[in-house]
Amino acid sequence: MKFFVDTADIDAIKELHALGMVDGVTTNPSLIAKSGRDILEVTKEICDIVSGPVSAEVVALDAETMLAEGRKLAKIAPNIAVKVPLTWAGLQTCKTLTDEGTMVNVTLCFSANQALLAAKAGATFISPFVGRLDDINIDGMELIGDIRTIYDNYGFDTQILVASIRTANHMKDAALIGADVATAPPAVIKGMASHILTDKGLDGFMADVKKAGIKIL
Ligand code: E4P
Numbered sequence: 001m002k003f004f005v006d007t008a009d010i011d012a013i014k015e016l017h018a019l020g021m022v023d024g025v026t027t028n029p030s031l032i033a034k035s036g037r038d039i040l041e042v043t044k045e046i047c048d049i050v051s052g053p054v055s056a057e058v059v060a061l062d063a064e065t066m067l068a069e070g071r072k073l074a075k076i077a078p079n080i081a082v083k084v085p086l087t088w089a090g091l092q093t094c095k096t097l098t099d100e101g102t103m104v105n106v107t108l109c110f111s112a113n114q115a116l117l118a119a120k121a122g123a124t125f126i127s128p129f130v131g132r133l134d135d136i137n138i139d140g141m142e143l144i145g146d147i148r149t150i151y152d153n154y155g156f157d158t159q160i161l162v163a164s165i166r167t168a169n170h171m172k173d174a175a176l177i178g179a180d181v182a183t184a185p186p187a188v189i190k191g192m193a194s195h196i197l198t199d200k201g202l203d204g205f206m207a208d209v210k211k212a213g214i215k216i217l
Contacts, residue, residue, distance in 0.1 A: 001175045002052070004161065004183035008035040008042050012186040013049055024052035026127070026163065026183040028083070028107070029059055040076060047077035053125070055105045057083035058093070066093040074102045081105045081124055086114045091121045098122035105161065112146040119156040125181065129164035130174075140164070141173045148177055168192045 002023035005016055008031045016022045025046050032039045043056045056076065058069040070082040070093055081103035084090035094104045098121070105125040106118040110133060118126045128147060130140025147160055159180035165171060168191050174182040208214075 001179055002181040003189060004053070004055075004181055005189065006031070006163070006165070006183040006185050008032050008037070008046065009186065010042070010045055010049070013046060016186060016189060017049055021189060022050055022052070024054060024081075024181070024183075025050050026055040026083070026105070026161070028055075028057050032057075040073075043073070043080070044076050047079055051079060053081040053103055053105075054079055055081045055083040055107075055125075057107065058085075061085075061087070061089060063089040063092040066090065067096055070097050070102065070104075071100075074100075079103075083107050083127075086110075086118060091117055094118065094121040094123050098124070107163065110143070112143060112150055115147040115158075115160075116150055119151060119154075119158040123158045125159050125161040127161045127163040127183070130162055130170055131164035131166040133164075134166070141170070141177065144174060144177050144179055148179070168194075 003021050004024040004026050005013055005022050006026045008027045013025060035042050047054050056073045058066045060066045060069050066084060066089055073082050074080050082097055083105040084093045085108045086106050094106055097104050103124040105127055106123040107127040109115050109126050109128045115126045128143050133140035144162055161181040161183055162174040162179045163183050165182055165184040165188055171182055171192055
């Protein structure tokens with residue numbers, strides 16, 4: 001499973017990238033707003049660090065303007081994936097950009113039927129939002145399983161990019177289902193390293209290191 005990092009925080013991207021943990025980056029208008037930076041500038045900086053797909057989202061709602069925005073975003077770097085919302089206008093934009101050879105990430109997906117339409121429109125990535133479904137007591141991971149089954153039934157190339165990940169368990173569940181990509185905030189990716197028994201075990205070892213005066217350097 002590829003790891004994308006869901007942030008526009010340059011320092012966080014650099015830290016994870018140095019460990020080989022970043023196969024790509026996803027941003028959205030809220031993450032860009034949080035960065036306090038110009039969308040074109042910060043996206044370019046991310047593309048200079050990461051060679052994998054970097055999702056940059058359009059902000060228009062109509063297909064014509066979305067397409068113009070998408071074409072402008074695509075010019076930032078060859079690894080840009082233009083992110084469009086799962087609306088009819090977004091699907092129209094997806095089809096045109098895909099035909100032009102631009103990667104497209106169709107976002108804000110909350111149903112298997114939406115994912116089916118995105119695949120038919122040639123999306124490179126479909127982004128189902130598991131956390132936001134869990135928030136309204138609908139099992140987000142069940143949707144990932146349904147999309148996996150549908151895409152495998154018909155051999156769609158569209159990659160399932162699990163989004164709105166909130167916990168390390170979401171990462172594990174996405175990997176078990178066979179999602180192609182999971183995008184998560186830096187804290188969730190770092191949190192995957194934590195286990196209470198690792199901390200407890202290390203405390204015990206350190207106590208014995210101190211007691212026995214063990215030194216290596
Ligand atoms: C993904 O591409 C989205 O930017 C993101 O995962 C949304 O996550 P949220 O629901 O935690 O805002």
